[in-house]
Every structure is written in structure tokens, then in C-alpha cells.
Amino acid sequence: MRHHKLALCKEHYLEWIPAQTARFIKKYWMFGPDERVLVAVSGGKDSLSLWDILWRLGYQVDGLYLGLGIDGEAGYSTESHRLTEKFAIERGLKLHVVDIQQEYGASIPMLAEKSRRGQGRPCSVCGVAKRHEMNRIARDFGYDVLATGHNLDDEVAVLFANSLAWSVDLLRRQEPVLHESDGLARKVKPLCRFYEKEMAAYALLRGIEYIYEECPFAIGSTSIYYKEMLNRLESDRPGAKLAYYVKFLESKKNGMFSPPTSQEFILTPCPQCGQPTSADGLCSFCKIVRKT
Numbered sequence: 001m002r003h004h005k006l007a008l009c010k011e012h013y014l015e016w017i018p019a020q021t022a023r024f025i026k027k028y029w030m031f032g033p034d035e036r037v038l039v040a041v042s043g044g045k046d047s048l049s050l051w052d053i054l055w056r057l058g059y060q061v062d063g064l065y066l067g068l069g070i071d072g073e074a075g076y077s078t079e080s081h082r083l084t085e086k087f088a089i090e091r092g093l094k095l096h097v098v099d100i101q102q103e104y105g106a107s108i109p110m111l112a113e114k115s116r117r118g119q120g121r122p123c124s125v126c127g128v129a130k131r132h133e134m135n136r137i138a139r140d141f142g143y144d145v146l147a148t149g150h151n152l153d154d155e156v157a158v159l160f161a162n163s164l165a166w167s168v169d170l171l172r173r174q175e176p177v178l179h180e181s182d183g184l185a186r187k188v189k190p191l192c193r194f195y196e197k198e199m200a201a202y203a204l205l206r207g208i209e210y211i212y213e214e215c216p217f218a219i220g221s222t223s224i225y226y227k228e229m230l231n232r233l234e235s236d237r238p239g240a241k242l243a244y245y246v247k248f249l250e251s252k253k254n255g256m257f258s259p260p261t262s263q264e265f266i267l268t269p270c271p272q273c274g275q276p277t278s279a280d281g282l283c284s285f286c287k288i289v290r291k292t
């Protein structure tokens with residue numbers, strides 16, 4: 001790990017990653033040992049590793065897999081579901097499974113086809129659906145906190161995109177912890193300071209079987225383009241990505257942005273599903289579902 005000027009053997013690496021995760025959980029006040037955690041697991045290296053780490057650290061942690069119905073040639077959803085189930089069974093962990101098509105009558109690609117948001121790529125519709133369903137399950141089953149497997153490369157690509165556009169509202173909200181509010185579960189990203197490569201190394205060394213393929217709709221996306229650019233920067237200047245992210249969080253703590261005026265955050269319950277929304281009427285997800 002050139003950015004840390006640190007090299008570890010397998011045994012110590014497998015201890016170092018969970019110890020660092022525990023440190024970040026405490027540093028950012030993510031959750032305590034008595035709280036119930038729901039990890040959103042996609043079958044990829046990050047979220048499966050996160051589940052493994054939190055379980056090893058002794059947290060009360062269950063999983064949630066969302067069946068998106070994205071199959072294509074490689075059978076992306078079928079295979080990621082199989083690997084997630086296998087992981088849970090091998091460790092005797094509880095996994096909630098929600099199949100979007102069974103629940104709402106249409107898979108993500110079908111929902112996207114009907115929606116203006118989904119023209120071209122279904123990713124935006126998919127993002128809305130994932131956020132809605134993660135929050136619904138966390139709330140309905142009384143979890144204190146919802147954890148996702150976003151790693152440093154994910155966070156830095158988002159930070160880069162939002163800084164290019166100076167999307168101040170989005171930059172304000174980009175945090176390792178989003179606190180709970182009426183109807184919205186607390187959201188945490190315990191892996192936000194680990195490089196993608198570090199998580200891949202953890203999954204491989206730990207023997208976690210995960211899906212290598214990206215979602216087929218991610219190919220050619222802007223976020224992959226930014227990630228490639230940022231990788232070039234990192235290879236010339238090791239540690240650049242980590243410094244960019246950590247200094248961003250520090251600058252915000254030191255008041256880089258003024259706090260939002262209360263008017264910016266008026267949320268009302270969606271008349272259909274009850275989840276808080278800034279829209280006047282149905283939330284974005286219920287609007288998408290209504291079109292099918």
C-alpha cells in the first residue's frame with residue numbers, strides 16, 4: 001500500500017482491515033455494539049467483505065439483497081443472488097431478499113423503459129429503487145442503521161463529479177454517515193476510506209466468492225470514466241485520492257459550506273408509501289412504479 005507506505009503479509013492484512021474498519025466506525029460515530037445493522041449486499045467484493053468484517057467484529061448484522069432483474073448474457077442478478085445466499089448460508093447469517101419484479105410487477109429494466117428517467121440507461125431508476133427499498137426494509141424491520149459497501153474509489157468519483165458541477169447540496173450531503181430523520185434510516189459507509197484494490201485483496205485473501213462482473217449497464221458510464229482518470233492520478237501520485245477525500249471531509253467540518261437554510265429540507269410523507277419526499281405528491285419511486 002504505497003499510499004500508507006505499508007506492506008503487510010496475509011495474516012496481518014486480514015487483521016488490519018477489520019481493525020481499521022472498527023476505527024472508522026468509531027471515528028465517524030456510525031453505530032455502537034448494541035445497535036442492529038442492516039448491510040445492503042450486492043454480491044460484489046465490497047458489500048460481501050463489509051458483511052464479513054462487521055460479523056467478525058461482533059456487530060449484530062443482517063443482510064439485504066435486492067433482486068433487480070438485470071440478467072443479460074452473464075446472468076448478473078441471478079449470479080449475484082446465488083453468491084450472496086451462499087455467503088449467508090456458510091456463516092449462518094440472516095439475509096432478507098426482495099425481488100423488485102415480484103414486489104412491484106416489473107424488474108428494473110422494465111421500470112426504466114416506462115420512465116423518462118430511464119431513457120438510455122436504467123441506472124438512475126435503479127438508484128431510486130435501491131434507496132427506496134433499502135430504507136423500507138431498514139424501517140419495517142426496525143434496524144438502527146443501514147450500511148452500504150461504498151469504497152474510497154466510489155466516494156472520490158462522486159466527489160469529483162459533484163465538484164466539477166459545484167453541486168453544493170450534494171457535496172454537503174456526501175458524508176460517511178447520514179443521520180436518521182423522520183422515516184429515513186441512518187446510512188453509513190464503513191469502507192469509505194479503503195481503496196477498491198484493498199477491498200478486492202481482502203475478499204480474495206479471505207476466500208470470499210464474489211461476482212467479478214460489473215452491472216452490464218455500468219459499462220461506459222461517466223463514473224467509470226472518472227474512476228479511470230483518478231486511477232491515472234493515483235498511479236503518479238500515490239495517496240492523492242485518499243487525501244482528496246479526507247481533506248474534503250475536514251474542510252467541511254471547518255465550515256467550508258454554510259449550513260442549509262431549513263427551507264431546503266422540507267420533506268413530507270409520500271401519500272402512497274409513506275416515505276419522506278421533497279416532491280409535492282408521490283415520491284420518485286412511486287411515480288416510476290405507477291407508470292408500469
Ligand code: AMP
Nearest residue numbers: 040041042046047064065066148149150
Ligand atoms: P453501487 O450503487 O452498485 O455502486 O453499489 C453501492 C452499494 O449499494 C453496494 O456496496 C451495496 O452495499 C449496495 N447495493 C448495490 N446493489 C445492491 C443490491 N442489488 N442489493 C443490495 N444492496 C445493493
Ligand code: FES
Nearest residue numbers: 122123126215217
Ligand atoms: Fe442498477 Fe446497474 S442499473 S446496478
Ligand code: ZN
Nearest residue numbers: 270273283286
Ligand atoms: Zn412513495
